[in-house]
Amino acid sequence: MSEEVDRWFLAEVLPLEAALVRFLKRHWRDPHEIADLRQEVYARCYSAALNARPLQTKPFVFATARNLLIDKARRRRIVSLDLVADFEGLNVTEQDLSAEARLEARDQLRQLRRAIASLPPRCREVIMLRKIEGLPQRAIAERMGIAEGTVETQVCKGVKMLAERIFGEDRQAAARADSYHEHANER
């Protein structure tokens, strides 16, 4: 496990999460298993990248997802033939591959604000004090008159929900791919 693969995973795989989750949902019937499938796709991609980094991340991630779904469906065949929505037509479409992953900085901020606003009240208060006011967890406990352990529990809950909203399907499709690439090539 290397820092280089970590960086690749953060910079190139994670931003695909919204498109990946959409793909998984379209082809897998049980919505409760989507998060597990997503994590397994990540683990497979990461371990493959330890040996050799794929040239093109996006097709590689979707091919991995597709293979995982087929493996799973085959293994469960006896239980139900109905798990995969369309076993034959399980193809990665143009649309999957073009779904743009990156947001411009100010869209990110807008999205983050929405993500924080959508948290349950107590969790939201903790996250706002931590991230907007910059208070350490101990100071938040004092301010809110709750135990430090409770603050930690809320952070734990909050980080899971924020990740869903920052990377996942919940985020707005406000991507501006072109302006991103323009800047990336600027220098």
Add this chain to the structure above:
Amino acid sequence: MSADVEQQAAEWVARRDAAGLGREQDDAFSEWIGASIANRVAYLRLAEAWRLADQAAALRPAEPEHEARRPWPLIAASIALLIGFAATFGVIVNQPSAQSFNTKVGERQRIALSDGSRIELNTQSALKASVTSRERHIVLARGEAFFEVASNSRLPFVIDAGSKRITVVGTKFSVRRDQGLVEVAVVEGKVRIADTNGERSESAIIAAAGDMMVARANQTLLAHRGVNQVNRETSWRQGVLTFDSETLASAAAEFNRYNVRQLVIAPDVAGMRIGGTFHANDVDDFTYLLRHGFGLRVETDHEKIFVKGGS
């Protein structure tokens, strides 16, 4: 099953956040994250979300609030040290009024401001500083500068660079203006970047250590490049240019910022990738490498150096 892994990962993020841990070693954590790739990817994902949520600090109003005072003992210490160091170089000490600084091609200048902040001005740059008991205001008219800002939560340090306004409480970072482009590289702490006209929090972003921001007009890109990369970007402070598989054309453009004798690269070799560390003012060192290391042809007239493919 992986719901448990995610729960554990979230608990580690929360626990490390409570303990104020960054990347430091922690045996129990190392053991857990090393135990499986599933653990590792789950943690990476959540820790990244948690890091990205730091952006939310931009939602705060720009003026510091009554109780939002934060201690920056480390920065204060390093500033005191560096001033002592700088003094032996005979730097200019700015009086508390507006003052202008300019550097010529290949020149660098260290500036000590009366509030204890320090600025290093890179080649071909111009900057105006106004430091009083009521404001700390810098205008970067052109070029590039590295800032070490003395902590003062009641008096924000404001830098205008073209269309962008950068506000800091205490930190280390560089700002570069190149025609319509503004670049900010943060080495330590956090800075807030907004548009010069209008301090709407909608348009503000926060850049933290290891972040680089690139902006043109009202488009902004923020990328986490890591502290090492950012340090490389600010290597000019040592009078050194560091390239890591850059094209020959962009390396030459960097050299040309520092030297009157300009490099002209022929199109057939412009895309060649090169790496290495060079003294910014020593083009000859660089062309020697191109000639002997890569077999390129180098021809010189009195003001230009032409580099062409070998025959």
